[in-house]
Amino acid sequence: MSSIEKEILNEKYKEMRRIIDDRYVEFYTNPSIARMEPFKIADGLYYVGDKKVCIHLIDTGDGLIVIDSGYFGAAYLLVDSIWRAGFDPKNVRWIIHTHGHYDHFGASEEFRRMYGTKLAISKVDAERLREKPHRAHIDSKKFPFAKVPEFDYEIEDGEIFELGNVKIRCVLTPGHTQGVLTLFFDVTENGKTYLAGLFGGAGINALTLPFINHNEDPEDCPQQMLDSIRKIWDEPVVVHLGNHPGNNKTLEKREQQIKEGGNPFIDPASWQTFLGNLKKRVEMVIKDNEALKAEIAEMAKQR
Numbered sequence: 040m041s042s043i044e045k046e047i048l049n050e051k052y053k054e055m056r057r058i059i060d061d062r063y064v065e066f067y068t069n070p071s072i073a074r075m076e077p078f079k080i081a082d083g084l085y086y087v088g089d090k091k092v093c094i095h096l097i098d099t100g101d102g103l104i105v106i107d108s109g110y111f112g113a114a115y116l117l118v119d120s121i122w123r124a125g126f127d128p129k130n131v132r133w134i135i136h137t138h139g140h141y142d143h144f145g146a147s148e149e150f151r152r153m154y155g156t157k158l159a160i161s162k163v164d165a166e167r168l169r170e171k172p173h174r175a176h177i178d179s180k181k182f183p184f185a186k187v188p189e190f191d192y193e194i195e196d197g198e199i200f201e202l203g204n205v206k207i208r209c210v211l212t213p214g215h216t217q218g219v220l221t222l223f224f225d226v227t228e229n230g231k232t233y234l235a236g237l238f239g240g241a242g243i244n245a246l247t248l249p250f251i252n253h254n255e256d257p258e259d260c261p262q263q264m265l266d267s268i269r270k271i272w273d274e275p276v277v278v279h280l281g282n283h284p285g286n287n288k289t290l291e292k293r294e295q296q297i298k299e300g301g302n303p304f305i306d307p308a309s310w311q312t313f314l315g316n317l318k319k320r321v322e323m324v325i326k327d328n329e330a331l332k333a334e335i336a337e338m339a340k341q342r
């Protein structure tokens with residue numbers, strides 16, 4: 040791709056970024072508008088996130104693990120949720136990050152400063168963020184002091200992250216970032232054991248050419264996402280956890296749970312329904328990228 044084409048893509052990235060920032064500005068400024076009551080999903084597994092970003096807490100019997108932390112400036116929401124779920128934040132030994140974007144690690148540094156919690160992420164994303172921190176999208180003007188934290192531990196593809204009686208299988212599923220981790224672990228509910236699964240990065244914005252260009256990611260990111268979907272498609276997930284609430288309809292399921300009781304998070308169909316829909320959306324992005332590439336080549340000629 041020529042430097043003029045890259046310049047046009049960069050302009051498009053800034054435009055997309057501005058639209059996203061404008062849409063979220065109220066939330067960035069007042070994270071509490073997305074506040075949610077924490078709730079139990081299964082034995083030892085709690086939702087402690089908000090209406091924008093999923094955060095999960097696992098009680099391992101030997102300390103707590105939190106998966107993702109939410110936005111910069113929103114650490115107080117996480118602290119509040121952990122207390123209200125019945126736990127002490129100082130017992131959080133690890134925050135495991137699904138991928139290296141600001142909405143998933145934003146609150147981590149402040150949380151670590153308060154409680155001495157250790158931070159983990161995939162080795163791939165740790166390396167790529169060390170190389171170019173802007174890949175985390177922290178250049179948004181809404182977070183002028185934002186930094187990528189130094190991570191305490193880097194997870195490899197296929198690694199089992201073990202603490203207490205919990206074993207989290209971490210599978211590399213690149214696409215959304217190069218180092219997305221999809222997480223699997225067993226949970227129990229009413230004496231039965233189920234596989235919980237969390238697909239670690241599903242946003243398709245990141246697969247568009249302007250984002251790929253900004254992040255200096257490989258151009259085949261969308262194809263990588265399709266390969267990742269195939270890699271974890273057959274996992275017998277019964278408790279499907281979201282990375283953002285839309286993934287597994289967290290908010291709707293919670294509403295249903297409050298109204299009707301029972302546990303809508305025990306849902307063997309959810310995993311493949313989500314992956315099937317995601318696959319269709321990624322295939323659309325591949326077509327859109329092709330069209331945009333042609334359009335940009337045309338624009339470049341006229342400059």
Ligand SMILES: [Zn+2]
Pocket residue numbers: 138140215240242
């Ligand atoms: Zn992301």
